[in-house]
Amino acid sequence: MKTRTGSRAAAAIVAALALSITACSTKNDDDKPSTSGAGSDGVVTGQGVTDKEIHIGGLTDLTGPYGILGKSTTNGQKLYFDKLNEQGGVCGRTVVVDVKDHGYDVQKATTAYNELSGKVVAFSQLIGSAIVNQLAPEIEKAGLLTTPQAWASNLLGRQAIQVTSSTYDIQMVNGVHHLVETLGLKPGDKIGHIFTEDEFGENSSAGAKYAAQAAGIEVVDQKVKPTDRDMTAAVTALKSAGVKAILVGASPTQLGPIMGVSETTDFKVPVLTHTVGFHQSMLGTAAGPAMEARLEIVSAVPSPQSDLPMLQQMSADFQAKFPGEAPDLGVLAGYTSAAIVTEAIKKACEMKDLTPAGIVKAHRTNSQVDLGYGSPLDFSSPAKPPSYATYMLKIDKTKPSGVVTVGDAFEAPNARSFPLPKTG
Template sequence: MNRSRPRVLAAAALAVALSVTGCSTKATTSANGAAPGVSDSTIKLGMLLDLSGAFATSGKTSNTASQFAVDEINAAGGVCGRKIELVVRDHGYDVQKAVTAYDEVAPQVLGFLNVYGSAVTSALRDKIAANDVLVGLTAFAPTLLGDPHLIVVGSTYDIQAINSVDWMVREGMLKKGDTLGHIYMQGEIGENSLKGSTFAAEKLGLKLASRQIKPTDADLTSQVNAMKAAGAKAILLDSTAKQTAAVASASQAAGLDVPIMGNVATFATSLLSTAAGPALIKRYHRVSGIGLLSADTPAVKKLADAWKAKFGAQQPESGGAVVLAYLSTHLWAKIINGACDDLTRKGVLAARAKVTSFSIDGLGPALDLSDPAQPTSRASQIHRPDQGVYAGMKLVEDFKVSDLAKEYQVKAG
């Protein structure tokens, strides 16, 4: 009997298996099986973005910034000896298109670097859980918390609303007994923000007048007139960037000279060059759970300088999207580097669980990722438009957690 024959057959079988799967023996297979999107030379990550719908301004910037960060990481050697490659699809902020895109991309990738939109993510949660895949988000709904498959970076919509109302009261824009107007978007963005404004109004002795809008609404005159009729002394706004311009213009036309506070997605740099620009500069502020591209820190200056070197005088439409995408991509690199011995989806989830904190100076607050059921931060910055600074936004108040935000009980999904 030839005792070496079983070894020869085993070696041959292994060689065939490797050629069929396209996997390397170095940390791409385990008891959990080979992972999609992983080869000897590349790790593929998915991106489902709004490149043509209501939030295309931010979605396009997110796409460019993620690739920018990937190029930087790859130039420094990549992760686990491999280059990151992105597989991008446009869902146009349409849930059904997002489901179709997810089904196409999921078999090709190790995980999803970015899924854009709270409503989109909610529609995909069963598929994400079934695939046991890690997903980074451009979404801040508290209903997405509590799921180890999802990464929500920064403060949630309800906390952003609380911090912003608290700031307006501290700045004397609102006082006890005043009416706060809230124009909020249909769906998880606005409805969760409304929970925050309702909580803050009750705690601070404010009246609340609210009106709902759809992402596709263009003329917001009736909503602004309703705010005026209610005697609103300030307006909290959850909308697209174009709708922010519509609210500012309608407020000016109606003689409603009150502060407007928008969430992180409500601004685009080019708005300052439109007819609404002067009204925005006079009345508008933005609350954000992530940092500014014009921040005065070494890390942000390095990012801004590199962006300018690549894109020249063309400023990003959404500096916030640049910061979030850049920060999130480097967070993903850290997670994957912790899974080099098990580059499977389960291995990546296990590596994510070991990353309990993350920060890049100036790009955001220190993130606490230790408990998926809690926001990674409760801090917010306040920004305001300024044509003289890069990406059109300057800092008014640095990251702060209001006492109300500390008290507020976030309800995870």
């Protein structure tokens, strides 16, 4: 049986996000970030904060392999912070966000981080597990609250870096449990796993192996490089091995070929991926029909078009602000990260300390943050993900995001016993 977390907390959700949107005005170029001291309201401030503004940074991928995610995430955060500022800001201050594109290049990301790190009080966006790991020592040293758009569990264990939901390994523990139940997999059966040789893929693999071992089934691995586009060899190997399903821990540009090759070779087995491995634009490609028929997505959040009032409002606001753009899973990820950072700043304001250290300290007191996705988030322990719950999504081309939620959020019975890596 699945241990399920009900998603009827909709009313509490709306209230929570509504409360987090309390705030600002417009940017004044003469209003330079202060270095230290108390503001006119008695709140102690440091870098990135003045009496009028709070400066936040974003390091994203707009031109690399996760460019689709980067654009959606950036737009989701713009939607959130613009609405926040329209309603008065936070702690009586306007939030000013400076976003830089690193193109999923570690050196470019390092340069961009160095340009921003002394000018901002937090980072509400940082795409790429490898990039987060590279910058983690500097982020921790500076004590800048950072919410990465990366969910590898080796990012846990750091005071300033906050993974925003269940990690890739926990997601795959839940996902494999779901496949075992729905497909009736039995001991001795095989499932395949195509994953990238990076933190994302390896983390996804760790969760898959743990769940498969518990169920007595075998995982047949196929590692690929993040830059690989031809998936023929990987899919062919899995077909030869006789797997009954394929797990994917790779990018959207790799999922499409995986689905396409499996379809053209008449290897029509179920496929399961993470949210970062899918984008609805792929439904217009040759692989679209195969995705519609065989793809499931294990996700920390429901479809943006779910019937929860907060998500309905977010989708409507997004389409009004970005006509022609879809409020997809990346938009929701960005919106969520913006809300998490805002909740930390609100608590820091109550504690009269808007320094970077004050914001991190305040964030770690937030143990019951309900953003509307069925279960509260607990940020009190850096060593654990804030949630172990996930949703299952299926393709629905009639939805702007291309996906629909199937059932409530759930945890596999062994999700919390998964041995998270020692980090920090």
